[in-house]
Amino acid sequence: MAAAALWWALRAARQVLPSPCPVQVRSYYVDWRMLRDVKRRKLAYEYADERLRINAIRKNSLLPKELQEVADKEIAALPRDSCPVRIRNRCVLTSRPRGVRRRWRLSRIVFRHFADHAQMSGVQRAMW
C-alpha cells in the first residue's frame, strides 16, 4: 500500500525518472467505457470528503428534519459521477466488467492466461 502511495505521489509530481531500458507505455485506455470509469473514479476521489460529511448530517436522528432535507438536496446537486456506487471494477487489461478477481484486478480469462504462462507469482493450478 505504501509503495502504491509512493508511486501515485511520483506520478502526481510529474517527475518521470528516465528509465534505463525503453519501457512499453500504454498511452490509451482499452475502450471508452474504461475511460468513463476512470473519470468516475477521479471525481469520486475529489468529492469523497464532502459526500461523507453531508451524509453524516443526513443519516443521524439528532438534527432537525428540515436541515436533513436541505442536505438531501445538496447531495443530489453534486455531479452524478462523484458517487462511488457508479464505479465498476473492470479488468485492467481487457476492460471486462464481469468475472474480475479483485485481488489481481484481472478478468478470469486474462488471469488464466498469465497463470498458465507462469507469470503470476505464487499461483498454481489447483489439484487436490
Added chain:
Amino acid sequence: DKSTASKDSTTEGTSKKQEGTAGTPKQKLLDIIGSMKVEVSYRKKLQELKARESKKQALNRQDGPDSEGTQRTTEDIQRGKPLNPELVKAASAVASSFPLNKKQTESELLAQLRRHEETTDKQRKGDTVNIRNVISEMTVKRQSPAQRGVRISRRISLEFDEDSQRIRPERFSSQSFDSRRSLKVGKRLNIFTKASTEPEHALKTVSSPTIWDLEFAKEIAAITAQPPRNGFEEMIWWTKEGILWEYPIDNEVGMEDDAEFHEHIFLEKHLEGFPKEGPIRHFMELVICGLSKNPYLSVKQKVEHIEWFEKYFEEKKEFLQEI
C-alpha cells in the same frame, strides 16, 4: 636589431596563423592577442639579455673604483631603506678579502643584506608565513607494520561495495586520526585569504528553467541511465522508481505525523465556534468522538473536518433560526 628581428618573426607567425584559420575578425583578434603575448615574453628575454650584458660590461670595465662606489652608494640610498653603515663596511671588508671581482661580490652582498632587511621587516609586520608555526602543529604519522599490511590489502581490493559505499573500517581509522588532532586547535597561520563570498546571482535573466533546459536535462539523464546489468541493479532501479519497497520495511513510510496522541484525542478545543447547547452541539460531540478513535487521519485532516462543519452550520444559521 634584435627587437626588429623578433617583431618580424612574430608578424610572420601571425600571418601564417591567419592563413591557416578561417580569417574571421574574432580569430584575428585572438591571433593579435597571442602575438602580443609572444612579444612580451620575448621582450622580457631581451631585457634579461641586456641586463646580463651590462653586468658583464661592469665586470670587464673595472675602472676607477671611487666613481663606481659612489654610484653604487647613491643607488643603495635611492632603493628603499638605507642599510646599516656598519653592515656596509663589513660587507666591503668581506668583499676585499675575496681574491677576484671585489666590486661584484660587494654588490651581491649588499643586495643580499637588503633582501634580509626586507624579510625581517615583513616578519615584524607579520605578512609572511612563519614556517615554525606551520610545522609546530604537524605531527609525524606512524604506521604500525600490522596496520600497514591491512591498508595495503585494502587498497588492492575493491574500494567500493556494490552499493557504491566505501568500506566502513576506512572511515573509522580516519575518524580516530581526526580525534587526535582537532582542526580548530592552534594558532591561526593566515596562509589562505578568506574567499570573498560573491553575491550569488540567484535570479537569472530567465526566472524558471526553460523547457529546453528541462528537455536537455532529461536527455542527459536518459543517456546516463544505462540498462541494468544484473538483478541487483534492476532492484535498485525499481526502488528508486517506487515500485519496490525499501528494506527493512518501514510501516510509516509516507506518514509524517508529528502530532502527539493528545492532539488526536482531545479535540474539544476546536468546538469553540459552536453553540453550547442544542442538537448541533450533541451532533458535533459525536463527530469528535468518532474522530478521536480514527487512527487513519492526521490532525490537520481532523481539524479541517470540524471546520467544514462549522462553515456549513454558519451558512445555515438563518435557516436554523426560522425553525
